[in-house]
Amino acid sequence: MIKLTVNKQMYQLDVDPQMPMLWVLRDVLGLTGTKFGCAVAQCGACTIHLNGEAVRSCVTRAERANGQHITTIEGLSKDSSHPLQKAWLEFDVPQCGYCQSGQIMTAAVLLREIPDPTDADIDDAMSGNLCRCGTYQRIKKAIHRAAGLQKEGVGHE
């Protein structure tokens, strides 16, 4: 039995402790905002927060989340008001949109750790997240914008 908190809600799940959190979230809990891209921690589409740290849910086993706190894109803000979500919309970042949950979840940890990141900080933090539509330039601009919004105290959290 795995006990964990996902987006502030407690769950007790009878799942294989070896099951990656990606599939616990998607196929057991029905939280499909976290995406499957490669299953080998190469693309970042499955990025979630485990106790506030960005992890690849495709290689994070359920047993590692036992007793821990998970946040997914669905729980990042109540009403899509996180500064990153606002900035993403302002800069028209998403194209196909498939990778963007993972991009935003990675960026959220970056912004918490480095509230005013440089381009190099953003490259370092974000280069593990692939985007086949090539939205990288807009992601970078949006992260700078979100840093500004965060400083102004705009948005949730």
Next chain:
Amino acid sequence: MNNLTTDRRSFLKSGAILGGGLLISFVIPPKLRGLLASDTESAAVLVPNAFLKVNADNTINIFLAHSEMGQGIWTSLSMLIADELDANLKDIRVEHAPAAPEYKHTIVDFQITGASTTTYSEFDRYRYAGATARWLLVAAAAKKMGVGFSDCRTENGFVIAGGKRIPYGELVGPAAKLTPPAKIALKKPEEWKYIGHNIRRLDGLPKVNGTAVFGIDVKGDDLLIATVVHSQVIGSKIDSYDDSEAKKVPGIVAVLQVPTGIAVLARDYYTANKAKKLLKINWSKSDYETFSSQDLTESSKLLVEADGMPAVKKGNVDLAGFKAWKTVESTYTFPYLTHVPMEPLNATVKISSDKKSCEIWTGTQLPGNEQAVAAKILGISPGQVKIHTTFLGGGFGRRVNPQSDWVTEAVEIAKASGRFIKMIWAREDDIKGQYYRPQYVHKVKVALNEKGLPEVWHHNLAGQAIYQEHGWVFNVKNGIDQSSVEGMADSQYLDAIPNVFMGVHTTKSPVSVLWLRSVGHTHTAFVMETMIDQLAQVAGKDAVEYRRLLLSESPRSLAVLNLAAEKSGWGKPLPEGHYQGVAVQASFKSYVAQVVEVSLDQANNIIVHKVTCAIDCGLNVNPENIKSQMESGIVFGLSMAKYGEVTITRGRVDQNNFYDYKIVRMNETPVMDVYLVPYTGQEMGGVGETAVPPLAPALANALFKATGRRFHSLPLMNQFINTTKS
């Protein structure tokens, strides 16, 4: 324009004329009306045509004949209707249309998203659709208010006359009883409120909060996840298999054979995938166990030494008889490429208990084809197969397969198991799953006259014929597959060259092929634009200046070339160790030029600093989205140029996942600066694919300046130059 090779363009042009509003189906068959209406709907609704519905609560549903895969048509097609209807964008709800004849493309006779045609091919149809609805609402309002039609105006979802404003929702009942006239005037460009303005994506919100539904996200009661084991050797089939270990995995529901492999069904992907790895399969011997992609390259190199089937022939092409000032000769090789959309291929299939109907949820660019293929497998009529097109987690050509490979497999699994299934491919299934951009070899010999200008252009290529292999003969002209020669046989440079031969050798291979974003231009633009660059160098001329000489009769190419050159500071001093390369390519009826600025670091790593891009696509319907698409194409082109390569050894695909089929990451992404040529009445062209073609040649041309070496093949990672910062 080169009058020898205008077949494809004239085909598109005649199609565009047909699309001029005449093909709109304003009669909604009762069956389709049922598909468009929701179950809970009250009777009061206005469905003036297949493309929109105005509801009593003032909301408007827009039905897209094309699929949103990132290119922004969710927004641009809605803008077309909203402008003519004077609708408020916040009232609009967008959805993909079902597979139905009403949504056939205005140029080709089936429902498809492709060839960067969506916005221009729908420009009239969607505007007329909106204008018709507006006419009906105004006529109903005029009657209700007892005023003349011309006394009414519309704004933001209201009909206004005198001091009175009636919301559209209150008019839908009476409007639905009226018949629109055959001819309705469209707005003048100066009246557009949305078209030509930057409109934020209407699909933005669900794509930043995790609620956007892609095919892989489809849910349902009793839905099982299916994974599939595919053969690792091309052409190999299952002789026998032992599933005893696999079936011991707790949670396995079924293991079954389908024509393309062994499927494993479970409640979740993890369990299905775990069991899949425990299957013991005896594969048959394949005729292709000795096939290698390298051998195909070598045999193609021999082919291009001789003339192929002529695609272009003008003037005297006997090089031997020409007294050249100088000759330049190069051979070019290109590998197989795969699309790797971020969302692995998947489909969800539910066959009704009486087996007489079926529903399919998938991200597809070809819904009618999926429908027909599923119907055939199930022995039912296409009308009994309902296709729900979800958002596409990237397409790039992979989700427009006339063989319907992944939908076929999913339907076979649903049929064999009798279960409601969602089939999900692993990334390895995608990368090894073929339907690649073909390999090509080109050989070009050019004779220059004493002015340094090309006098004879002699060119042969060898490669697989994509359209022919899929039976899409409308893009095969006199035996020449347009995917092999587009971008060279219709190159605007040819207008300035008196003697031209271009020949095609169509090769066969066991590897199935497919179009990849910008299709033929992925290789032809590289050959044309690196060769032109080389000719400029031999002639001792500046690369931009030389192109200007050759493009003097091609004003739109010239304009984007000049714009990109000016904005990039071409010819002006650059930081030390920085070099610029240029390329310009017309594709999909648009014109794009790019200047790429590079340097090499001490370890010989390529650093791409900046790409300056100029596009002329005629009317810029949603300018910010065009810029997004240019950025997208540049990054796509950079991935292709640096890393793109699928190789096959002894019948097996060598690549597996993103660690060995690499695509560009953020730390390799250049600054991208995009400029749009203003609209002054030019013919509209495509956008989605058009930034891909110039990137690789512009990069190779910049690298020539940086290294003194000409790069004649892709990808660059194999050519003694480092491609990644590490």
